[in-house]
Amino acid sequence: MTAQSATFPDRQTGALRALWLTALTMALIIAQALMAQARPDSFSDLVDKVSPAVVNITTSTVVARGAGPSPIVPEGSPFEDFFREFRDRNGEGDRPRRTSALGSGFVISEDGFVVTNNHVIESADEIIIEFFSGQELTAEVIGTDPKTDIALLKVEADEPLPFVTFGDSDTARVGDWVMAMGNPLGQGFSASAGIVSARNRALSGTYDDYIQTDAAINRGNSGGPLFNMESQVIGVNTAILSPTGGSIGIGFSMASNVVTRVVDQLKEYGETRRGWLGVRIQDVTDDVAEAMGLEEVRGALVTDVPEGPAAEAGMKAGDVILSFDGKQVQDTRELVRQVGNTEVGKAVRVMVFREGKTQSLKVTLGRREEAEGAVPAAQIEEDEGGEALSQEILGLTISPLDDELRGQLELDSDATGLVVTDVDNLSEAYEKGVRAGDLITEAGQQQVTSLGDLEDRIDEAREAGRKSILLLVRRAGEPRFVALPVETDE
DSSP states (O other), rough: OHHHHHHHHHHHHHHHHHHHHHHHHHHHHHOOOOOHHSSSSSSHHHHHHHHHGGGEEEEEEOOGGGSSSSOOOOOOHOOOOOOOHHHHHOTTTTTTTEEEEEEEEEOOTTTTTEEEEEHTTOOOOOEEEEOOTEEOOOOOEEETTTTTTTEEEOOOOOOOOOOOOOOOGGGOOOOOEEEEOOOOOOOOSEEEEEEEEEEEEEESSSSSSSSOOSSOOTOOOOEEEEEESSEEEEEEEEEEESSSSSSSEEEEEEEEHHHHHHHHHHHHHHSOOOEEEEOEEEEEOOHHHHHHEEEEEEEEEEEEEESSSHHTTOOOOOOOEEETTTEEEEEEHHHHOOOOOOTTOOOEEEEEETTTEEEEEEEEEEEEEHHHHOOOOOOOOOOOOOTTOOOTTTTTTEEOOOOOHHHTTOOOTTTSEEEEEEEOSSSSSHHOOOTTEEEEEEEETOOSSSSHHHHHHHHHHHTOOEEEEEEEEEEEEEEEEEEEETOOOO
């Protein structure tokens, strides 16, 4: 009895120990799985899964013989005949020649739609799609969008094609693992891995929204996909930053949430259809906000309202757009994206700040593609004259606009305002880009046609306790607001 009672606790302890070891083992397995997800031991499974949908793209273009680079030889030089004979012997004289270029792409549907960069296929006479299996098909262009550098192609196949799907680029976080695939330097199918280095990068385009990555991207990778670890495309590899022309770990992929909208429109219409508000805008700076009495430094400052949707809705130069279609506007870039992503013809509410109050306007959007180039820019030249009836103020030498100045600046006969004839190089006006030849049409958001008008507006700003006054300055048909300190008035 005693022996049996003595062994029972030992058996219980052994069972608990076994249970504890099992739980520890499971915890280690789960931890290893989580670590593997955070830092994969291999990308091979991902490569195997997506490779069939990634394609190499070869384009060919017929160009004139004289279109390419040629040796620079002085006319009449004894070497002139030598180079002509060499060129004729190797290139059949001045006959047109066919050039080739390489790029990448990926299939997004089983019926053969292929996404790539516009610059990969631009001006191409023939486009050949090569699959991982070695199969080659000829592609036709469905539509292109140079603004985002995206092109949509189509191939016809006898059977459904393997394809990949887009992911939500907005959920990608800096530090996430990504994999780029493509045809770098014409070497064929290749994969490279890295992380998301930065988000929301802009290069030079209006609608830029790039994911920056250190995954190796080189020439030939253009148009290829950037995958997340769920085998979803979150970017289209487009550009690199490099002093050498090769990858130094700074690559840019156009975010999938931009690409999908473009692809959907190209598929449906063969072209893009972006919303158009019809305003010229600039960012709100600290001094502009102070001069206008804005509590927050945000929004888009309207500098001009040409004929279009915004003008029809009653928007005015000097308005600050604070929200668009129910969404706050932080800066001009955000507004451009919001408007461009909105359906053409949609009536939206736009909240503006005007003369110290907010006001709601209802605007029916037009189509940007139809409006581009519709508003001609006035031509304004620099002028160094204007000595008569001038006055030095705010670091500027200013003269009223008369017929002589209108002629010198090539302005319309009904143009009004004050002409900047000189700028103090040490003044804040000079630092902010005001130059001789600029035309000041508004001060304190009111029209000015005489020096007295400008002085009155400056006095009003001082009396209101403003540190700056807002000037609407026009140059080469492009208006912009400049805030200048009123304390410096002499």
